[in-house]
Amino acid sequence: MPLARIGLGSNLGNAARNVERALLALGTIGTVTARSALYRSKPWGVRNQPDFVNAAALLDTQLEPHALLRALKAIERELGRRPGYRWGPRMIDLDILVYEGVEVTGPELEIPHPRLRERAFVLVPLAEIDPSFLAARDALGARDRLAVQRIPGAAARSRSIVNWDETLERARAAAEFCASAGLVRFRIEEDELGIEVRRPGRPARAAVPPVSEAAAHTNGAHGSSNGSTVPAEKPKTVLKAEFVGIIRFSRPSVAAGTVLAEDRELAYVESLGIRNPVRSAGKGRVADVFVTDGQAVEYGQPLFSIET
Amino acid sequence: MFKKILIANRGEISMRVNRAAHELGIATVAIFSEADRASLHVRNADEAFCVGPGAVARSYLNIPNIISSALISGADAIHPGYGFLAENARFAEICTDHGLTFIGPKPVTISQMGDKATAKSIMKAAGVPTTPGTDILGSLAEALEAAAGIGYPVMLKATAGGGGKGMRAVRTPEQLEHAYATAQAEAEANFKDGRLYMEKLIDRPRHVEVQVLGDAFGNVVHIGERDCSVQKPSHQKLVEEAPAPVLSDSVRTQLHKVAVTAARAVDYQSVGTLEFLVSGDDVYFMEMNTRIQVEHPVTEMLYRVDLIREQILVAAGQPLTFGQADLVPVGHAIECRINAEEPAANFAPAAGLLTDVALPGGPGIRVDSYAYAGLSIPPFYDSLIAKIVAHGATRDEAIGRMSSALRDTHIGGVNTTIDICATIMHDPQFREGGVSIDYLPGLVTGTAATR
Numbered sequence: 052m053p054l055a056r057i058g059l060g061s062n063l064g065n066a067a068r069n070v071e072r073a074l075l076a077l078g079t080i081g082t083v084t085a086r087s088a089l090y091r092s093k094p095w096g097v098r099n100q101p102d103f104v105n106a107a108a109l110l111d112t113q114l115e116p117h118a119l120l121r122a123l124k125a126i127e128r129e130l131g132r133r134p135g136y137r138w139g140p141r142m143i144d145l146d147i148l149v150y151e152g153v154e155v156t157g158p159e160l161e162i163p164h165p166r167l168r169e170r171a172f173v174l175v176p177l178a179e180i181d182p183s184f185l186a187a188r189d190a191l192g193a194r195d196r197l198a199v200q201r202i203p204g205a206a207a208r209s210r211s212i213v214n215w216d217e218t219l220e221r222a223r224a225a226a227e228f229c230a231s232a233g234l235v236r237f238r239i240e241e242d243e244l245g246i247e248v249r250r251p252g253r254p255a256r257a258a259v260p261p262v263s264e265a266a267a268h269t270n271g272a273h274g275s276s277n278g279s280t281v282p283a284e285k286p287k288t289v290l291k292a293e294f295v296g297i298i299r300f301s302r303p304s305v306a307a308g309t310v311l312a313e314d315r316e317l318a319y320v321e322s323l324g325i326r327n328p329v330r331s332a333g334k335g336r337v338a339d340v341f342v343t344d345g346q347a348v349e350y351g352q353p354l355f356s357i358e359t
Numbered sequence: 360m361f362k363k364i365l366i367a368n369r370g371e372i373s374m375r376v377n378r379a380a381h382e383l384g385i386a387t388v389a390i391f392s393e394a395d396r397a398s399l400h401v402r403n404a405d406e407a408f409c410v411g412p413g414a415v416a417r418s419y420l421n422i423p424n425i426i427s428s429a430l431i432s433g434a435d436a437i438h439p440g441y442g443f444l445a446e447n448a449r450f451a452e453i454c455t456d457h458g459l460t461f462i463g464p465k466p467v468t469i470s471q472m473g474d475k476a477t478a479k480s481i482m483k484a485a486g487v488p489t490t491p492g493t494d495i496l497g498s499l500a501e502a503l504e505a506a507a508g509i510g511y512p513v514m515l516k517a518t519a520g521g522g523g524k525g526m527r528a529v530r531t532p533e534q535l536e537h538a539y540a541t542a543q544a545e546a547e548a549n550f551k552d553g554r555l556y557m558e559k560l561i562d563r564p565r566h567v568e569v570q571v572l573g574d575a576f577g578n579v580v581h582i583g584e585r586d587c588s589v590q591k592p593s594h595q596k597l598v599e600e601a602p603a604p605v606l607s608d609s610v611r612t613q614l615h616k617v618a619v620t621a622a623r624a625v626d627y628q629s630v631g632t633l634e635f636l637v638s639g640d641d642v643y644f645m646e647m648n649t650r651i652q653v654e655h656p657v658t659e660m661l662y663r664v665d666l667i668r669e670q671i672l673v674a675a676g677q678p679l680t681f682g683q684a685d686l687v688p689v690g691h692a693i694e695c696r697i698n699a700e701e702p703a704a705n706f707a708p709a710a711g712l713l714t715d716v717a718l719p720g721g722p723g724i725r726v727d728s729y730a731y732a733g734l735s736i737p738p739f740y741d742s743l744i745a746k747i748v749a750h751g752a753t754r755d756e757a758i759g760r761m762s763s764a765l766r767d768t769h770i771g772g773v774n775t776t777i778d779i780c781a782t783i784m785h786d787p788q789f790r791e792g793g794v795s796i797d798y799l800p801g802l803v804t805g806t807a808a809t810r
Contacts, residue, residue, distance in 0.1 A: 295408050295424040297431065322427045323457075347431045349409040350424055351393055 054084070055119060056149040056181060058164070058173045059106045063142045065339055066104035067202065072130055073143045074108060080122040081112030087176035089202040104202070107148070107176035116150050120160050123147065148177060171195040222246050285358045287338055290329055292348040296322030298329075300344040305355070309337040317355055320348060335359040360675050361385050361436045361460065365429040366404065368440030369419060370729045371746065372651070373400035376438045379667035388432045390425055392418035394737035399729040406432050413739045419443045422450055429459055436460040436674065438667075442741065445650040446473050462674040464629040464649045471625060472647040475518045476556045482644045485624035487617050490636065490643040492558035499539045503532055505557050512560035515539060517546030517553070523594030524549045528560055561643060563795035564636035566590065567603045569618035570658045572666070573627040574673045580683045581615045581622075582658050582666070589783060591706045592800045597776060598783055599654035600693040601661045603637075604754055604792030610640055621647065630655070630670045653696070653743065656725055660692035660750040691754040693761050695780040697728075697745040697768065699736045702779040702803060710738035715771030719764035723750040723757070736773060744770070747780075754792065758784050779803070 057077060061069035067089055077083050086108040093102055114122055123145040131142040148164045155162040167173055171191050176199075178188035188196075225248045292298070301316045311331050319326040331337075339356040342348060365388040366376045373389055377400065380387045389404030394413030401407045408428035411418030418424075420443060429437055437454050439445040439462070448470035451461040463469065472478045476495050483489050493505045495518055506513045506529065515538055517525025525546030527538035539555070547553035570582040586603035587596045603611070618633045621644070632652050634645040655666045664681070672680065699709045716732045728745035736744065747764050751757035765781040783789050786802065 295410055295427040295431065323423055323430070347408075349428070350411050350418075350421075351409050 053112060053153070054151045055081075055110045055112055055147055056177060057108045057110050057123070058146040058148045058177070059108065060103050060144045060172065061142055062101045062103040064341055066101065069130060069143045070104050070106050073126060073145060074106065076126045076130065077108055077110055080114060080119070080126070081110045083108050084111050085109040085180040087179040090172065090176050090199050091202050092172040092199045103172060105172045105176055105199070107173070107180055109180055116147060116153055116155050116160060116162055119147060119150070148173060171199045175199040222248065287356045287358050288332065288335075289356045290317070290331070290354050292320050292329070292350060292352045292354055294320045294322040294327045295349050296320040296327070296347070298342050298344065298346060298348045298354065304344065305337045305340065307337055307340050311335050311337065311357070329354055331355070331357050333359065361671070363388060363432065363434040364436045364438050364462070364671070365390065365425070365432065365434040366400075366438050366440065367419070367425050367444055368438075368442070369395055369398060369400055369740065371727045371743065372440040372653075374403055374729055375727055376440060376667055377403050379665060379671060383668060383671060385671070388428060388434050390419070390428055392739070394739055397734060399731060399734070408432070413737055415443070415739055422453060426453060426457055426459070430457060434459065436462055438462040438671070439650065441650050441653060446648070448473060460674055462629075462671055464627055464631065468625050468627060469649045472649045473519065475516060475520065475646055478647055479644070481624060482621055485620055487621045487644045488642055490558040490561065490645065493556050495554045495556050499536060502539055502555070502557060503535060506532065506535055509557065509559045514558045514560045515542045515555050516558060517542065517550060518556055519550035519552035519554070520546060525555070526594060561636045561638045563797050564638045565603070565793065566596075566634065566796050567606070567614060567637045568632045568634040569614050570655070570666070571618050571622040571627060571631050571633060572669055572673070572679065573622050573629065573631075574679045575628050575676055576678050577626075578679045578682070579619050579622045579627060580679065580681070580686060581618045582662050582664065582686055583688050584611065584614055585654055585657050587654060588794050588796050589789070589799050590796050593706065594796070596654060596696065597799060598693065598695055598780065599657050600691065600754075600757070601657045602688060602691065606637070606793070607640065610637060610642060613642055617642065617644070629673055630666050653746065654694050656727060656746060656748045657692045657694045660725060660748055661688045661690065662686055663689070690750055690752045691757040692748060692750045693757045694746055694748045695761060695765065696743055696776060697747060697770065697780070698742040698776045699744050699773040700742045700776060701774040702776055706776075708738070708742040709773040710736045711773045713744075713770060713772045715769055717767065717769040718745060719747060719767035721760070721763070723760045724748070724764050725750070730770065744775070758790060
């Protein structure tokens with residue numbers, strides 16, 4: 052099957068998670084044979100814009116370039132759907148960088164990607180998984196290079212994935228085992244693949260525990276790959292919208308990392324002229340901010356997560 | 360013309376409205392409950408808002424969240440579909456208060472026709488024949504006295520009712536005592552209005568209804584009748600057809616004329632349906648539904664019109680695009696409702712994952728559905744998953760096409776009404792035509808149903 056190089060980027064919401072989800076979704080349109088770590092890049096000369104998270108992947112696919120483009124757009128829509136917008140702000144950007152043996156020139160699609168060699172945030176992740184771009188990466192100016200930083204937590208996560216369905220199935224089985232045995236953390240390691248499942252430290256509830264998959268090449272040095280030092284995840288409470296409306300952040304507005312000394316109003320959802328407050332339940336720390344001030348929210352939409 | 364319509368419904372009717380709106384160049388906003396996140400109606404609209412959890416009262420009846428979704432998205436009109444808020448006059452008023460056009464009749468018409476007793480007295484005054492019966496009953500004693508006057512059997516009905524809820528057939532005074540309490544409780548639970556009235560139970564009647572359409576300029580047309588006599592024991596319809604078979608021309612003409620008279624009497628400005636019981640040559644007005652009905656495709660096939668499109672145009676203040684003389688029925692059309700339910704267990708609703716979905720096609724076949732393999736049918740809503748409509752030059756041809764279509768239909772994962780519909784299509788009594796509303800209950804219990 053032809054091999055395509057896909058670039059991924061996000062700077063809205065939980066950008067790292069968006070990129071991870073998109074990587075997962077790529078598995079539905081082909082086989083991801085390799086993926087880079089996550090990289091954080093600072094937008095140059097632009098203030099008040101969140102950092103980008105970027106990655107690259109090698110995709111073995113039967114889709115011809117235009118069909119692949121459509122499939123990528125479908126994934127962008129699927130992951131980026133926000134209430135009120137069918138074509139809303141894109142939470143995730145997927146680009147065909149290179150498509151093996153094919154050149155395309157047209158208004159919709161250009162392959163190879165025309166600005167591929169100017170963009171550090173594309174070249175750096177790509178060079179990690181495709182050595183033929185190492186030279187191009189090294190030709191970048193130091194300033195450009197340094198603007199793209201590997202995200203430490205995601206170090207050495209590049210891997211070769213043969214079969215996503217099977218991998219996920221095994222992760223699910225591990226999660227179930229973990230829950231039934233009352234374990235907090237469970238790890239399987241094999242030649243090519245490591246699967247680790249973690250649950251919040253509190254006693255299990257009926258819900259399926261979160262599955263966090265950390266797979267590594269055996270030859271990839273990985274700080275936590277011997278397993279015993281991974282800290283238990285702090286329990287998080289996700290605050291969700293009860294009303295359809297516009298979310299307005301209360302002042303001072305919170306961001307990821309804000310410490311909440313006491314119970315306070317984080318925002319309110321304005322619905323039919325009524326302010327419906329969103330309050331943190333007691334002390335804690337804001338872990339995620341899933342929305343932007345002034346956006347439309349729907350019922351049940353995650354707004355903030357709080358670590359307590 | 361509207362720029363954007365919010366569709367305050369789910370499933371197949373939400374998709375049906377979505378299609379009509381797109382054909383008119385109008386953008387759409389869907390709403391959905393958490394249980395319907397994967398529903399096709401959510402994907403097909405231009406925008407979509409989750410308005411609440413699965414339970415109907417907190418989502419599809421959640422007026423504040425629905426109105427807020429419309430305002431946020433910049434919609435200028437709301438189409439209610441059928442069921443849910445479609446015949447809620449207060450909701451229609453709230454729409455108007457927020458500058459949104461409610462795509463339906465005027466709120467006053469909805470409340471007049473929604474109150475079955477009021478509807479009946481209006482129709483009576485307009486010269487429409489009605490079933491002998493009572494006003495709202497004050498007590499069981501009053502009910503017993505009224506029943507004695509009308510003569511058993513009688514039918515207890517909820518004044519706010521619909522869909523067979525709060526309805527009880529009563530044949531003796533002893534039955535009435537029990538039925539009065541249960542019908543009242545059912546009406547209270549379903550409509551928050553426990554008021555009942557009583558009607559004479561017409562012996563083995565047929566259910567024949569007339570489609571009407573009116574605009575703001577006083578134009579009213581009828582678009583023929585539908586025979587919906589094949590009903591479950593709960594009085595919910597299963598098979599509908601048009602025109603009504605073996606009906607005398609004089610009765611047919613009378614129905615059409617009476618329906619137009621009735622619609623004019625309430626200055627009707629939308630699509631609506633007048634339901635009648637027909638027994639021999641006698642015609643009795645039952646109720647008027649001030650919404651689009653589930654079975655509207657039968658009429659659309661027969662008359663080659665798009666009723667939802669007309670409903671939208673009329674709501675936007677446009678005159679009807681056709682007159683009575685333009686409306687000429689061709690051939691015969693039949694609809695079968697494919698529900699996720701168990702016919703052998705009194706049509707108990709089924710919920711669950713649809714593992715396989717194959718829907719029919721071919722000449723004269725229309726399918727309105729939101730089903731796809733992998734969809735989970737939530738337990739909260741009505742069980743309709745597909746409407747199959749067959750059109751043919753003759754009734755026999757339509758029945759033949761329906762039989763093939765049902766044979767081509769495969770739905771795995773839940774029990775459905777496919778088989779019972781196929782049985783009906785092959786049943787000599789149904790093929791003869793003109794069955795009464797007692798037909799299907801008789802068929803499923805295996806007793807000989809008589810016309």
